[in-house]
Amino acid sequence: xxxxxxxxxxxxxxxxxxxxxxxxxxxxxxxxxxxxxxxxxxxxxxxxxxxxxxxxxxxxxxxxxxxxxxxxxxxxxxxxxxxxxxxxxxxxxxxxxxxxxxxxxxxxxxxxxxxxxxxxxxxxxxxxxxxxxxxxxxxxxxxxxxxxxxxxxxxxxxxxxxxxxxxxxxxxxxxxxxxxxxxxxxxxxxxxxxxxxxxxxxxxxxxxxxxxxxxxxxxxxxxxxxxxxxxxxxxxxxxxxxxxxxxxxxxxxxxxxxxxxxxxxxxxx
Amino acid sequence: xxxxxxxxxxxxxxxxxxxxxxxxxxxxxxxxxxxxxxxxxxxxxxxxxxxxxxxxxxxxxxxxxxxxxxxxxxxxxxxxxxxxxxxxxxxxxxxxxxxxxxxxxxxxxxxxxxxxxxxxxxxxxxxxxxxxxxxxxxxxxxxxxxxxxxxxxxxxxxxxxxxxxxxxxxxxxxxxxxxxxxxxxxxxxxxxxxxxxxxxxxxxxxxxxxxxxxxxxxxxxxxxxxxxxxxxxxxxxxxxxxxxxxxxxxxxxxxxxxxxxxxxxxxxxxx
Numbered sequence: 001x002x003x004x005x006x007x008x009x010x011x012x013x014x015x016x017x018x019x020x021x022x023x024x025x026x027x028x029x030x031x032x033x034x035x036x037x038x039x040x041x042x043x044x045x046x047x048x049x050x051x052x053x054x055x056x057x058x059x060x061x062x063x064x065x066x067x068x069x070x071x072x073x074x075x076x077x078x079x080x081x082x083x084x085x086x087x088x089x090x091x092x093x094x095x096x097x098x099x100x101x102x103x104x105x106x107x108x109x110x111x112x113x114x115x116x117x118x119x120x121x122x123x124x125x126x127x128x129x130x131x132x133x134x135x136x137x138x139x140x141x142x143x144x145x146x147x148x149x150x151x152x153x154x155x156x157x158x159x160x161x162x163x164x165x166x167x168x169x170x171x172x173x174x175x176x177x178x179x180x181x182x183x184x185x186x187x188x189x190x191x192x193x194x195x196x197x198x199x200x201x202x203x204x205x206x207x208x209x210x211x212x213x214x215x216x217x218x219x220x221x222x223x224x225x226x227x228x229x230x231x232x233x234x235x236x237x238x239x240x241x242x243x244x245x246x247x248x249x250x251x252x253x254x255x256x257x258x259x260x261x262x263x264x265x266x267x268x269x
Numbered sequence: 270x271x272x273x274x275x276x277x278x279x280x281x282x283x284x285x286x287x288x289x290x291x292x293x294x295x296x297x298x299x300x301x302x303x304x305x306x307x308x309x310x311x312x313x314x315x316x317x318x319x320x321x322x323x324x325x326x327x328x329x330x331x332x333x334x335x336x337x338x339x340x341x342x343x344x345x346x347x348x349x350x351x352x353x354x355x356x357x358x359x360x361x362x363x364x365x366x367x368x369x370x371x372x373x374x375x376x377x378x379x380x381x382x383x384x385x386x387x388x389x390x391x392x393x394x395x396x397x398x399x400x401x402x403x404x405x406x407x408x409x410x411x412x413x414x415x416x417x418x419x420x421x422x423x424x425x426x427x428x429x430x431x432x433x434x435x436x437x438x439x440x441x442x443x444x445x446x447x448x449x450x451x452x453x454x455x456x457x458x459x460x461x462x463x464x465x466x467x468x469x470x471x472x473x474x475x476x477x478x479x480x481x482x483x484x485x486x487x488x489x490x491x492x493x494x495x496x497x498x499x500x501x502x503x504x505x506x507x508x509x510x511x512x513x514x515x516x517x518x519x520x521x522x523x524x525x526x527x528x529x530x531x532x533x534x535x536x537x538x539x540x
Contacts, residue, residue, distance in 0.1 A: 084376035094367030
């Protein structure tokens with residue numbers, strides 16, 4: 001198609017996306033290129049246009065201008081084909097609270113038109129993968145915030161989509177559950193999935209992303225690898241400090257189980 | 270693997286039937302998980318029967334029959350109307366819990382999902398009818414024109430329920446917030462009272478009489494009374510004389526109007 005070079009199957013490519021609500025230009029000629037199998041973080045304050053960008057790429061919103069291809073399909077002309085190739089996790093979980101975790105996975109599996117046996121097999125697989133086997137028979141209404149997020153992530157992975165959109169996946173989640181979610185997201189990426197993630201947390205982008213795009217007032221303010229962006233600010237600073245445990249460390253230490261603490265220790269320099 | 274599975278599903282009606290089966294199963298699972306709220310929902314119309322039948326019933330003089338024989342077919346129609354508010358609650362709750370948002374990111378047809386809902390709701394309608402029939406038989410209601418016409422009456426009731434389901438889906442998609450469902454729950458009552466469900470429209474002032482007589486609820490209530498051989502308390506109005514015809518036409522008209530409205534509103538969100 002015109003204006004856009006063909007991109008590999010699993011990637012995301014956007015060119016000149018704009019969206020206006022009344023007088024307010026929420027997204028202003030937004031460009032994005034995410035290589036297949038990598039994680040890109042959209043970083044920015046509230047109202048910067050992160051969610052709007054994700055909603056357009058996930059076919060939920062029509063842009064006023066611009067074009068985009070996700071997993072090799074045009075988001076405006078082939079929304080249905082795009083939807084068959086993406087998983088979307090929003091700022092709020094999308095689950096049937098009355099049903100159990102397993103029933104949710106089976107319900108959405110069947111609505112994806114998986115065969116009965118396959119929907120059940122996939123449900124059990126994902127329950128194990130996200131550490132929800134023990135809670136599988138409990139109604140979601142009884143789940144903790146972190147468990148809901150993980151189940152939400154699991155439901156989005158039913159079709160094993162090549163591209164995942166995660167819109168502020170850890171907002172409102174306690175630090176322990178956040179580490180669990182980060183581990184889950186890393187596992188998804190290790191499976192070869194392309195991930196576009198929005199976040200307000202610098203540390204989250206630093207931890208998860210290969211490439212960071214900073215949005216401000218609907219425009220790309222800067223982009224690059226986390227290290228490149230840090231270099232923009234200035235040369236490495238050498239500061240000698242004795243690092244005492246932060247309250248975050250204390251919280252994680254006291255509240256989360258051992259497996260959640262490990263990746264955090266490894267990740268911290 | 271999965272894209273191949275998707276492609277194997279035939280389009281259109283078959284897909285919608287599959288979605289309906291899935292969503293029906295979801296309703297059954299909800300019943301299993303929340304039996305108390307289901308029982309309360311089913312008992313509410315029973316309470317209304319007791320209230321009107323015994324509290325107000327003594328003051329109702331029916332020309333040729335008992336008030337309960339008049340009331341039960343009306344309440345059967347009213348139970349179908351309760352389905353409308355239940356649908357608004359269901360649709361707005363799905364919206365609030367993000368279930369709708371998820372469905373919109375899935376490669377499934379919006380109309381197919383909505384249609385699946387309307388079909389699956391017939392299960393609710395059937396259970397509501399069964400509960401009301403049993404209640405009626407207990408309080409002394411006697412249908413006396415045989416099982417065939419009785420089944421025809423149930424057919425008319427479900428036909429009305431189907432139309433109300435689409436109005437409920439449309440209002441649910443339009444209103445979005447579960448809080449607004451309360452408004453619909455309140456508005457259901459004037460619609461119910463402005464009909465021949467509880468009293469004969471002939472007892473009302475002329476302009477109210479006209480509205481009540483032409484109310485789709487009245488058409489089905491009167492048609493059901495005829496099919497069960499119950500007193501109709503009928504007026505000579507054309508609409509009352511042709512209740513069965515109207516009981517067939519009204520739901521068709523309502524569905525033709527509200528089905529496309531619901532589908533359009535669903536697609537229009539966030540655009």
